[in-house]
């Protein structure tokens with residue numbers, strides 16, 4: 242039995258995000274296109290058969306360990322299993338900004354579900370893991386399934402998609418945005434007509450928009466400024482409820498040229514869009 246494993250926990254982009262309605266429980270119904278980036282956090286799981294329970298090597302700033310989505314995912318798996326499982330220590334290399342709209346916490350939860358399913362030999366199906374994941378957050382199922390997808394409902398009804406695997410300049414404006422705050426804004430567009438897209442969407446997502454962008458630009462001048470700068474070079478969009486924004490380029494060199502020309506003080510990264518999650522690519526190599 243393997244005692245340790247290091248796995249990627251990639252970012253996602255919402256290539257577009259439409260809000261098409263509201264459920265009776267107040268949650269917003271979305272239509273969105275998810276794609277992964279070949280950039281993200283990394284988690285290392287080490288089984289500790291002599292020491293039961295789940296431990297994090299280091300805490301994530303401002304997140305109590307018991308609230309951390311990594312701990313919650315590991316405990317959800319233990320509960321689902323019912324029987325005692327070996328203890329585990331989990332180390333996190335955090336690269337994704339929190340509250341960035343890149344889904345870092347949700348991705349960490351999905352990597353934990355798949356990583357521990359593998360290490361603990363639980364043999365749970367992807368459907369079972371996606372169901373456990375949905376209780377942890379609306380973005381967890383797409384990370385569990387590991388394929389770029391058109392998402393509906395709150396993002397849990399997923400249809401595989403194949404948008405072009407472009408290069409992205411991702412900028413993190415100097416503000417953190419709380420998802421709940423944006424969804425509770427009065428001025429938010431909530432009635433975008435539903436679109437029908439071809440199965441396995443392969444087209445250009447930039448003809449669609451992110452409905453959160455208007456209120457986020459108004460509330461956060463830093464995001465507005467970054468969008469103004471990046472959109473000089475092509476379509477630029479917000480991901481999720483922000484704060485990160487992205488611009489799409491056909492090649493790495495085109496993306497890097499723009500990245501190098503960024504105004505001083507701007508932070509972010511360049512990464513490739515990928516339709517198969519790096520987590521799944523790594524797990525396939527291990528099998």
Ligand SMILES: C[C@](O)(CO)[C@H](O)COP(=O)(O)OP(=O)(O)OC[C@H]1O[C@@H](n2ccc(N)nc2=O)[C@H](O)[C@@H]1O
Pocket residue numbers: 255267268269270271273342344347378379380395396420421422424481482
């Ligand atoms: C914006 C996205 O990242 C797009 O992929 C996701 O929809 C975010 O979904 P999530 O991770 O479940 O978001 P959370 O941070 O847990 O949501 C915080 C709060 O935002 C509101 N919320 C969230 C998602 C949604 N579809 N409708 C909502 O109204 C709810 O009040 C929720 O309590």
Ligand SMILES: Nc1ncnc2c1ncn2[C@@H]1O[C@H](COP(=O)(O)OP(=O)(O)OP(=O)(O)O)[C@@H](O)[C@H]1O
Pocket residue numbers: 301303304308309310311338339340341342343344345346347348349380420481482483484
């Ligand atoms: N392992 C974790 N990594 C990051 N955030 C976590 C983690 N566990 C819990 N959280 C909490 O989840 C919140 C959202 O974090 P996350 O990085 O997923 O934001 P996000 O990129 O804006 O996500 P989304 O795209 O879903 O809105 C954080 O502010 C933090 O309080």
